[in-house]
Amino acid sequence: MFGYVTANFAELTKEQKQRYNAIYCGICRRIRVQSGQLSRLGLSYDMAFLAGLLMSLYEPEEEMGNWACALHPVKPRAWVDNPYVGYAADMNVALSYYNCLDDWQDDGKYSAKMMAEVFSKHLPEIEARYPRQCQAIKTCISRLSELERQNCANPDEPAACFGELMGELFTYEEDLWADTLRQMGQALGRFIYLLDAALDYDKDAKKGKYNPYLAMGTGKDWPRWEEYLVLTMGRCTAYFEKLPLVQDKALLDNILYSGVWVNNRRNKEDPK
Secondary structure: OOOOOOOOHHHOOHHHHHHHHHHHHHHHHHHHHHHOOHHHHHOOHHHHHHHHHHHHHHOOOOEEEEEOOOOOOOOOEEEEEOHHHHHHHHHHHHHHHHHHHHHHHHHOOHHHHHHHHHHHOOHHHHHHHOHHHHHHHHHHHHHHHHHHHOOOOOOHHHHHHHHHHHHHHHOOOOOOOHHHHHHHHHHHHHHHHHHHHHHOHHHHHHHOOOOHHHHHOOOOOHHHHHHHHHHHHHHHHHHHOOOOOOOOHHHHHHHHHHHHHHHHHHHHHOOO
């Protein structure tokens, strides 16, 4: 369930692209420092949104620089660093571990098993830094697996479970903004789960894998699914707008009001 919370690059200004990529590269850099070189293979733009959101809300002091890495050895790329970039890096590794474990258990992908072993080496340190978030990931992933085994026909149940997971990740600390961030994360998590299920419908049907829409037995129904998605994203943005965001607000707006719909639109126009 990675890769849906991304920007619509076609609508970003040059400055916004540079800022977005600097956050992304900053997370990549911190993953290397905190969890090793190979762990960077799990990097996702989803965590760039989380880091950008927390940075906009808390406005920390930022360290900036340029570096040439293994993926971009010729031209140095700008990066930005602060505690929230480091937090996003840790959450990326924790989520990547469980994502790979799920791929190994569901599809028997040996590559996923190998990557899960890479990520697992760093979990104890991440759990020590963020026990609440990591416990939420464990609990919710376990509950999701049980719902899948039961072939749950109510999409709201697994969506709410993944929403709970994301709600805890969005809540960096229990402060004035914790409730709003948690509610926003829960809604975004629901959206991600429901969008993922819609986009994977044909693939899951072909492979005989669990999909809540398949379990419903109603057939492929994009108009109905879009209603679910619009409602959940509407709830997400309602909480998002309650936050006093100024820094990078236009970039964050692009992601939530445009970017998250790009995959949905592409799937409808070019179904696979």
